[in-house]
Amino acid sequence: MASLPARLSAAVPRQFAPSTRRYALPPAILAVLLSVFVPPLGLLFIAVTLFVLWFFRDPERVAPDSGFVSPADGRVSVIRREDDRVRVGVFMNVTNVHVNRAPADATVESVTHRPGAHKPAFSKDSERNERVDVDCGEFEVSLIAGAFARRIHPYVEDGVSLERGQRIGHIAFGSRADVLLPERFDATDVCVKKGQRVRAGETVVARQS
Incomplete structure (x- = not known):
């Protein structure tokens, strides 16, 4: 019998692909740290984080x-x-x-x-x-x-x-x-x-x- 995560893979509405956190979290953490010590780099990593979130978007389809x-x-x-x-x-x-x-x-x-x-x-x-x-x-x-x-x-x-x-x-x-x-x-x-x-x-x- 199929596992519960597999059966629910399409049934649960979501905005981002499941592995988004893996790719978005590291630049987000760097953005927070660098914004304090090196603000220009902090802005760069904020942009990277936003790009990753946009890239892994998962819109609903009919x-x-x-x-x-x-x-x-x-x-x-x-x-x-x-x-x-x-x-x-x-x-x-x-x-x-x-x-x-x-x-x-x-x-x-x-x-x-x-x-x-x-x-x-x-x-x-x-x-x-x-x-x-x-x-x-x-x-x-x-x-x-x-x-x-x-x-x-x-x-x-x-x-x-x-x-x-x-x-x-x-x-x-x-x-x-x-x-x-x-x-x-x-x-x-x-x-x-x-x-x-x-x-x-x-x-x-x-x-x-």
Whole structure:
């Protein structure tokens, strides 16, 4: 049976990703200390703290009733056929929300971490980057680290039931999220184009008529 934190990962409203404190607390402490002794540096670390809070924002989203939705905010960077499947990838830059969401209803069969490089997430070399693959049977979501991303934080585990648009994880500081569509989908079922802006949990990237 899925753990309580995993079951509640998407159900509990929140404004920031779960690991925000880990990244925001050190500059916040430095900001307080330096504001007393070196005020200009204190202001700098206040700005850093505010940036971290903004970067790890986690707004609410309303998923549509059907279709495969984008797993990430950003721009579509990959649409390609892999054997008998179609992959749609979304590149997240520093201005995008980095919380990732389930493309469709499913049950998680496995969550696998694969070590690797940290090449820019928009490059072809990123296929060898560190990643976490969330296998949902018919489809798979891959959370891929980028040049500066060093932590992928999955929120789900084996056996968890997902709903379309549910939070499934986040990646710190630049990355890519892909969905490998079910075999029954082909290129004509993809609803987006390369370069198109999409929103996690809301923009439909593939739908069968």
